[in-house]
Amino acid sequence: MxxxxxxxxxxxxxxxxxxxxxxxxxxxxxxxxxxxxxxxxxxxxxxxxxxxxxxxxxxxxxxxxxxxxxxxxxxxxxxxxxxxxxxxxxxxxxxxxxxxxxxxxxxxxxxxxxxxxxxxxxxxxxxxxxxxxxxxxxxxxxxxxxxxxCTAIGLAMVLKPIHDHFKLDTVYVNTMQAISGAGLPGVPGLLITDNVIPYIKGEEPKVMNETLKILGKMEDKQIKFADFKIVASCNRVPVIDGHTETVFIRTKEPADIEEVKKVLREFKGEPQELNLPSAPKQPIIVREEEDRPQPRLDRMAGTVPGMSATVGRIRPGFDENTLLLTLISHNTIRGAxxxxxxxxxxxxxxxxx
The missing domain is CATH 3.40.50.720 (NAD(P)-binding Rossmann-like Domain)
Incomplete structure (x- = not known):
């Protein structure tokens, strides 16, 4: 080539x-x-x-x-x-x-x-x-x-197989975003050290609106946005790389937790079929440990380091149509x-x- x-x-x-x-x-x-x-x-x-x-x-x-x-x-x-x-x-x-x-x-x-x-x-x-x-x-x-x-990428990739199999109704996402996402020179040390900043200018509308566009459908030469509801709260935390997101999901169809894990593990797309150089073999990695994923341990996961999203703490909510999970994706690699x-x-x- x-x-x-x-x-x-x-x-x-x-x-x-x-x-x-x-x-x-x-x-x-x-x-x-x-x-x-x-x-x-x-x-x-x-x-x-x-x-x-x-x-x-x-x-x-x-x-x-x-x-x-x-x-x-x-x-x-x-x-x-x-x-x-x-x-x-x-x-x-x-x-x-x-x-x-x-x-x-x-x-x-x-x-x-x-x-x-x-x-x-x-x-x-x-x-x-x-x-x-x-x-x-x-x-x-x-x-x-x-x-x-950078936050919407990990979120939309994880939501895609869940939406395809169980149809999303409502998504609440709370993000804990790395300081490298603020660019250089970034957030001053005296502001972020020993601190969490519960606001990132312009971030929440991007996460919500972009996710609905990405998961929308092509119809008559335009995109019809996905019709589920989504709310985001975005926070800056003292982590160098790797955005962490805790997500509450309500589905329209019952979502068995083991089946959710299965569809996430099996998720692949055209990059894997085409064997693209930067495509990880497994775009979504599912962890079973109760304390994973963690940015320091999981941000570089996958066959192409930093290009997979890692998901853990997949657990039921208060009924068969709700679940919770935590995900991590590398914000300057997969996210940028x-x-x-x-x-x-x-x-x-x-x-x-």
């Missing part, structure tokens, strides 16, 4: 750094340019990424690579991975798509647009049908595909960079590139 040249937009933040990690030596993609804001453009990557977040070193042959501006004429590649801040992604990603580039984006700017696919490859690959609608609506030669909010990469792999495997 011939490698495709790619650019990384927003290469200096936590997600951009994860993209460097996941795309360097990728079997299908070849990094040819790295781009960032005017503040970083013109610098070498080692000078621009001064707050390096990962335990691995910057790859040697990228250290002295010059960071270019986020302009299609400078970041020349047919495929762009965007880790841009949402406040600038709307304009920049649109310019790239208009210029004929395929943009697979982690930014929130286009997620809820009616003609933009919001994709978890195991959950809703059929939503890629919106690509043709998007190009027709906007007159773009390229297009944009987005991945969901890994999701962007997996989306691009799906596009390539399905001949959208």
């Amino acid at each position: 011939k490698k495709i040249d790619v650019s990384i937009l927003g290469c200096t933040g936590t997600v951009g750094q994860r993209l460097i990690e996941m795309l360097y030596n990728h079997p299908w993609f070849n990094i040819v340019s790295i781009a960032a804001s005017e503040r970083s453009a013109g610098k070498t990557y080692k000078d621009a990424a001064v707050n390096w977040y990962l335990p691995m070193d910057i790859p040697e042959d990228l250290r002295d690579t010059t960071v270019v501006d986020t302009d299609p004429s400078e970041a020349e590649a047919p495929l762009a991975f965007s880790a841009l801040p949402s406040e600038i992604a709307k304009e920049v990603e649109g310019k790239f798509a208009e210029a004929g580039c395929v943009v697979t984006s982690n930014a929130s700017s286009y997620r809820m647009e009616k003609d933009v696919p919001l994709i978890i490859p195991e959950v809703n690959p059929d939503h890629l049908q919106l690509i043709d609608v998007q190009k027709e609506n906007r007159g773009w030669r390229g297009y944009i595909v987005t991945d969901p909010n 960079a890994g999701a962007v990469v997996l989306n691009a792999e799906l596009l390539y495997a399905k001949n959208y590139l």
